[in-house]
Amino acid sequence: MTFAITWAEVFKPFEFEFFRNGLLVATIAGSLCGVIGCYVVLRNMSYIGHGLAHAVFGGYAAAGLLGINLFLGAGIWGVITALGVTSIVRRRPIGSDAAIGVITTASFALGLALVQLYGSPGRNADALLFGNVLGVNGTDVWLIVVVAIVSAAAIFVFYRPLLFTTFDAEVAEATGVRTAWVDAVLMVLLSATVLATMSVMGVTLIAANLVIPAVVARMLTDSFGRMLGLAAVIGAVCGFGGMIASYHLDVASGPTIVLVASLLFVLAFGASGRLRQRAGAVGHAH
């Protein structure tokens, strides 16, 4: 009897439309971030998600001030920022970490200043920063579904050029792959993913959604194809589990999703010596 009551309690939040919306967005976003995160992590750009989310926040505030569509404004801002980062990275000697640090924090600072001066254009600033399941609406659901479908299609079509450029950009370029275009495609997908994920994860915690499922997947396999698939599943599990935990613990969705992901990381890390060895390899390389 106790068991039945417990299950009823577990499923209670499904009665609420806002929760179902949030759950759907978090699960799809987790899966999408897991896949995109594989490319980000393997390119040693783990913190670009963190930086881009901050930059998009700036674009969001600026779009509100200019009176244009918030998503469109923030999305365009994110794409420009991401392309700016890759264009700086391609011109050494400035490394990706420094480029991310310079461009995205400037954009975030602009966003904070605009929000303080003119107020938040849509959602309140806390919801944008930390994610809020209550704020998820029908538009957010459609946005993440469209971004996920477009991203999956793009990765399907550009799978080999993306892999080749991520593994060995110089040889890819020499073989005829237009690596600048491939980088641009990835940055557009990443910006769209960050934008669509912001409502649930919040600006400050998106990086974890991108990095943790990819790193856990890396510890479980030595094949790139399998890593992508595993990261998608792990990301979805983190989003789903994190949302349920968010409701029951009465904690914002962003932190609970990250905590579930972190738990999976600890489990994978501790699973065996072999996994630990691979984790060391990931840590060494990145």
Next chain:
Amino acid sequence: MIQDQSTPNPGPTIDLRQPQGNAAETLIEAASLSVDYGGPEVLTDVDLTVERGDLIGIVGPSGSGKSTLLRALLGSIDPSRGRVDRTPGLSVGLVPQVENIDWDFPVTVTECVGMARALGWRSPWINKKERAAITDVLERLGLEGLAQRHIRDLSGGQQQRMFLARALYTNASVIFLDEPTSGLDVKTRHDVLHLLDDLNNDGLTVVLTTHDLNGIAAHLPTIVCLNQRVVAAGNPDEVLVPHVLEQTYGSPMEILEHGGMRVVVDSPRPVKAAESA
């Protein structure tokens, strides 16, 4: 193989210097090629022709522009002056320096070779026909049975051969190798050299850079001595001579004849303590 049996065998000796066929077809031609990366020139007025069937070694000290010349011939660096002409539609492959590879990247040998066919529409997964072609090229390079291994689990020589397999898998007619024997032991170095010779005999054109004058360059049919400019180019008998090497390396060197082969040895000036002793 040329080997003087009357002298004691100094160890594995290789000579790839077979006469080339006379049907010369120019594939790549550099004329007055200069590259500067926006600063002082790294390469100045280089003239070089790569013909079908060539096996060319570019030698020179660190910072002499070997890798830059390789990349300019390959087409991944634009000349600041001069020009590089390539036969239209020429398919080229590059075997990178193993030091530049992230060996923890999650790819199996099959994935690593398969990713190279990335132009045009390709499905994410490697289809049956492609898998058969990959198996063929791996077998040809002695890597059978390693298709599902992670790239880190290969030995140094196998890693080098895997990247050669990747270049061959794209049907490249010219393969460029950047320091292919760097970090390899003597036996593996010889294996790689023999393999390049076999591939060259099968019609593949090969251009490589190397630091290793005795182990690699002396066995190649054509050597280009580079120090920002081409100091000399030709077969080892013409190029491995003291004045060319001193001009290339900025340090006196001596040439010894051993087992029918030329061996380059450093000829350092005695240190002051030794002089006074």
